Amino acid sequence: MKFLTLTIAAASIFLASCGGTDSTSNQATSETTETQTEELAVESPAVxxxxxxxxxxxxxxxxxxxSDTLFKVKAGEVVTLKMSNVGKLPKSSxxxxxxxxxxxxxxxxxxxEAMSAQDTDYIPASLVNSIIEHTKLLGPGESDEITFxxxxxxxxxxxxxxPGHYGVMKGRIIAE
Ligand SMILES: [Cu+2]
Incomplete structure (x- = not known):
């Protein structure tokens, strides 16, 4: 009987944790994780x-x-990434x-450094060697696909x- 109770309790927790599948709650979860494990923790539970x-x-x-701030990929294998701007506001703002x-x-x-690189769509020429790969700067409805x-x-x-987006628009790709 005790085992049964525990099983039900575990199942309830499982259901509860799987219940919030809307993107808002997922985002909130990953953001919390982000803050708590800034210097990650490649072995963290979220990862x-x-x-x-x-x-x-x-x-x-x-x-x-x-839409997401944490990804995991296989190291040494080609990654294909498609980024879309689903907003409506002009590219300039x-x-x-x-x-x-x-x-x-x-x-x-x-x-x-990127803030002052408007002429090169905020990719600072002095730091191109710091970049693995990047998409184009996208206006509303635009998308770009890159491989790396x-x-x-x-x-x-x-x-x-x-400019000004890095504070919230950042994330991590874990390569394993
Ligand atoms: Cu942005």
């Missing part, structure tokens, strides 16, 4: 729960949000891109380098 997938689809919107940085790069410094390979296992930061 462990993810399956590696080298086909990535991500969107950015007028609320300055990425709410453009988005996806910039994947090498693992030893200071993200905050990169974002600061992460050779070094571990955590790699990505961000939107449009």
């Amino acid at each position: 462990a729960a993810l399956a590696a997938n080298n086909q990535i689809s991500i969107t950015g919107n007028d609320l300055m949000k990425y 709410m453009g988005h891109n996806f910039v994947l940085l090498k693992s030893n790069v200071d993200v905050a410094n990169f974002a600061t 390979t992460i050779n070094n296992p571990g955590s790699h930061n990505f961000l939107c380098s449009f």
